[in-house]
Amino acid sequence: MTAGGVLFDLDGVLVESAHLHMQAYERVFSEAGLSFPVLARDAVLRGKARSFVIDLAIPSASAELKQRLAEAKPSALEAVLESHGDCSMPGAIQAVRALGQAGVPLAVVTNSRAPRIWLRKMGISKQIDAIVEGDDVTLPKPSPEGYLLGAARLAVEPERCLAIEDSHDGWLAATSAGMRVxxxxxxxxxxxxxxxxLMPRLDAATILHRLKRTEDPLASGRR
Structure with a gap:
C-alpha cells in the first residue's frame, strides 16, 4: 500500500510570500505607467488569484490591458525573488526534504499560478511529486477540487492524506475533500x-506523526 500523502499549501505554509507578491504587482503596474492602488493590497495579503487582484485594481481597464498585466506578473515575481534571500517559512525546506527522503508522497496545492518559481527558489522541486496550481482547476479554494486532484496525482486516497494549510479557505477545501488538516x-x-x-511550526517528525493518524480510524475519528 502506498504511504499516505502530504499536501502543502504554498503561500503562508512553505513560503513567506505576501510582501514579495506586492512588490511584483507594484513593478508590473509601474512599468505600465500605473500605480498599484491601496484597495488591492488586502486582496494580495489574502492570497487572492491574480485575475481577482487585477480586476479589483483596475476594474474599468480593457481586457487586453488586464491580460497583459497578468501575463507579466510571473516574470516580475521571478525578478523580485532574484534580489531576495531565503523566502521559506521556518522549517519548510528541512521538513520537505526529510519527508521526501522518508518516501512520503508530497504535493503542493495552491491557488497560485506560479508555484514552480517558489519551489525552485527553495531548492525543493525534486522532492515534490505533484503540483496543482490555479490554472489546473475550475474553482479555487475553498472548493475541494484542487485537493482532490492533488490526491489523484499522488495516487493516494483523500482520506489517507494530510493537508497543511494556514487559511480558512484552505482548511475548508481540504476538509471538504475528506482529508485531515x-x-x-x-x-x-x-x-x-x-x-x-494546530501546528506551530513545520517539522517532519510532527507531520509524520499526524500522517500516521490518517491510517488509524480511531485516532482520525472514523469507525
Missing part, C-alpha cells in the same frame, strides 16, 4: 474547532 498557526484561529489541529 494541520493548520500552521501560533494561535488557534476562531474558525478552527479543535486546537489539536
Amino acid at each position: 494541520a493548520v500552521l498557526a501560533d494561535e488557534q484561529p476562531g474558525w478552527l474547532k479543535s486546537g489539536d489541529d
Whole structure:
C-alpha cells in the first residue's frame, strides 16, 4: 500500500510570500505607467488569484490591458525573488526534504499560478511529486477540487492524506475533500474547532506523526 500523502499549501505554509507578491504587482503596474492602488493590497495579503487582484485594481481597464498585466506578473515575481534571500517559512525546506527522503508522497496545492518559481527558489522541486496550481482547476479554494486532484496525482486516497494549510479557505477545501488538516498557526484561529489541529511550526517528525493518524480510524475519528 502506498504511504499516505502530504499536501502543502504554498503561500503562508512553505513560503513567506505576501510582501514579495506586492512588490511584483507594484513593478508590473509601474512599468505600465500605473500605480498599484491601496484597495488591492488586502486582496494580495489574502492570497487572492491574480485575475481577482487585477480586476479589483483596475476594474474599468480593457481586457487586453488586464491580460497583459497578468501575463507579466510571473516574470516580475521571478525578478523580485532574484534580489531576495531565503523566502521559506521556518522549517519548510528541512521538513520537505526529510519527508521526501522518508518516501512520503508530497504535493503542493495552491491557488497560485506560479508555484514552480517558489519551489525552485527553495531548492525543493525534486522532492515534490505533484503540483496543482490555479490554472489546473475550475474553482479555487475553498472548493475541494484542487485537493482532490492533488490526491489523484499522488495516487493516494483523500482520506489517507494530510493537508497543511494556514487559511480558512484552505482548511475548508481540504476538509471538504475528506482529508485531515494541520493548520500552521501560533494561535488557534476562531474558525478552527479543535486546537489539536494546530501546528506551530513545520517539522517532519510532527507531520509524520499526524500522517500516521490518517491510517488509524480511531485516532482520525472514523469507525
